[in-house]
Amino acid sequence: MRIGELSRRTGVPVPTIKYYVREGLLPAGELSSPNQASYDEGHERRLRLVRALLEVGGLSVAAIGDVLTAIDDKEQPVHKLLGTAARRMVPEYGDAAGQDDAEAVLAREKVARLIEARGWHVGPGNKAVGALEAALASLARVGHGSFAELLDDYAEAAEQVARVDLEYTARRVDREGLVEAVVVGTVVGDAMFAALRRMAQVDASSRIFAQELPE
Amino acid sequence: MRIGELSRRTGVPVPTIKYYVREGLLPAGELSSPNQASYDEGHERRLRLVRALLEVGGLSVAAIGDVLTAIDDKEQPVHKLLGTAARRMVPEYGDAAGQDDAEAVLAREKVARLIEARGWHVGPGNKAVGALEAALASLARVGHGSFAELLDDYAEAAEQVARVDLEYTARRVDREGLVEAVVVGTVVGDAMFAALRRMAQVDASSRIFAQELPE
Known part of the structure; x- marks a missing residue:
């Protein structure tokens, strides 16, 4: 055409x-x-x-270029490809993780304990681990360190979502489709979950606060 | 100082x-x-x-200005304030929701059915609803419409997360702290969940694919 x-x-x-x-x-x-x-x-x-x-994903043109390169690179075995695609999908969190204050040290300890408690096979060099440590350290720095108490409930929900994600991905038969499913599922899945979390929050908030504060 | x-x-x-x-x-x-x-x-x-x-949140300076204005506006009742803060935290998803092709129509139907099935108190004008519709329509347009089959599992996990979010928020005693908890919890919570989802995916992927494809 x-x-x-x-x-x-x-x-x-x-x-x-x-x-x-x-x-x-x-x-x-x-x-x-x-x-x-x-x-x-x-x-x-x-x-x-x-x-x-x-x-939907809100990726930059440069980031999309990286993702497409990963999809088109037929040299790598599927197992490595999925890891590569997944790594490119982790957002960068500034230099928060690079800091070495008390909050950063405590955040690393919390994340290490979480990984051990859940028995997750995740290397310490994984970028998502660094992103989580950065998020926890930032929370502590703005006086919301206690938000980290929700970590285990979040991890439980994330495990459920990851399980259905992988079931969806594993249905693909060819390697291009497999990687594409990971990339699309990861990016759109984040957007989908964030939207659903907002909707569920509005629902929970209307039940908790509306009766106390009628307008 | x-x-x-x-x-x-x-x-x-x-x-x-x-x-x-x-x-x-x-x-x-x-x-x-x-x-x-x-x-x-x-x-x-x-x-x-x-x-x-x-x-951590990756917000622009302009978006942060909007959020701080919402925190500092003491005129609104708490119930409305929380809604205002939550709305500013919903990312914009381009014009995908504005399209009126078959995929957009189908996405709206799916989201309406989901809200009804879960009994959520969420108005149709809510921006998160539009964001979810846009995500589903985009999935369909790139040939991944079947990802929407995971919607109910995602919603279940999102409900769990929203419940602990609200419990955390409701602990705050003053209105400034309440709104700040919503803003910080929403932004950092998204980052936290996305990182945990990646970690749980790596774990699930290593269990599913590594044995089939040893390197």
């Missing part, structure tokens, strides 16, 4: 499609004549994926 | 503190002489909160 048809099918404007091609997020169309490129269903699917990562 | 002492206690450089004051994120210090401002513990606490929202 021509670029105009690709634009019509996906709702993405033609100049935006050309921008994605220049940035390497979308392979160039095949030249059917010197100034006429042809696009196929592979382009359409990739374009929709880029839009989902942008609009 | 002087600005140098405030900087030493919080680890925030003096020029950055002055920038926050100019941007309205931090009240100016009290002038003790024409070119000497004095800061107190209130400044220190607010400064740590700003850093947490920036570093």
Whole structure:
């Protein structure tokens, strides 16, 4: 199909499609004549994926490039690929984890105890571990260290979600689909869970506070 | 204390503190002489909160300004304040929700059924509802509509997390602390849950895939 048809099918404007091609997020169309490129269903699917990562995941163009590189790298075994894709999905948390104050030391101890208590197979170099330590240290620094008491309830819920995530991922048959499921599921899953948490909070809040404070 | 002492206690450089004051994120210090401002513990606490929202929450300076305005507005009743703070914490999801294709229509139906099935008190105008609809529609558009089958498991986990969130919030005695707990808990709670979900996924993935694909 021509670029105009690709634009019509996906709702993405033609100049935006050309921008994605220049940035390497979308392979160039095949030249059917010197100034006429042809696009196929592979382009359409990739374009929709880029839009989902942008609009729902809120990833930067650079981060999306990293994710697509991981999907397209056929050299790595599936087991490693999943780890690579998962690592690129962990948001960066500034330099909070790099600090070495009392709060950072205490946060590392708390996370180590949690991992041991739950029997999780997670290496200490895992970026999610660093992100969790940074979150806990920041809480302590703003006087909300007691929020960390909820850690075990959070971990319990996270385990349930991760279990259904993996069941969904393991259904995929080809390696590209497997990695794509991890990437999409991770990014959109975060957005989905955050939205559901807000909705459940509104519900819980209306039950707890509305009766005490009628308007 | 002087600005140098405030900087030493919080680890925030003096020029950055002055920038926050100019941007309205931090009240100016009290002038003790024409070119000497004095800061107190209130400044220190607010400064740590700003850093947490920036570093852990990843909020923009403008978004942090909105959140602080909500905290400082003493006019609203607590019940409304919590709603206001919660709404500002919902990330924007582009215009995905505004589309009116088959995927958007289907996503709205799915979310409406979920809210009814769980008996949640959530208005249809709630931004989290729109965010969830946008996430589901995007999934369908990239060929991962079946991820929505996990919705009920996600909602179950989100309800557990929201319950402990509210228990934590309801412990606060003053209105400023209440709203601050909602804001910090919401932003940092998302980061905490996302990190825990990654860790639990790595654990589940190593159990499922590592044995099939030894390296």
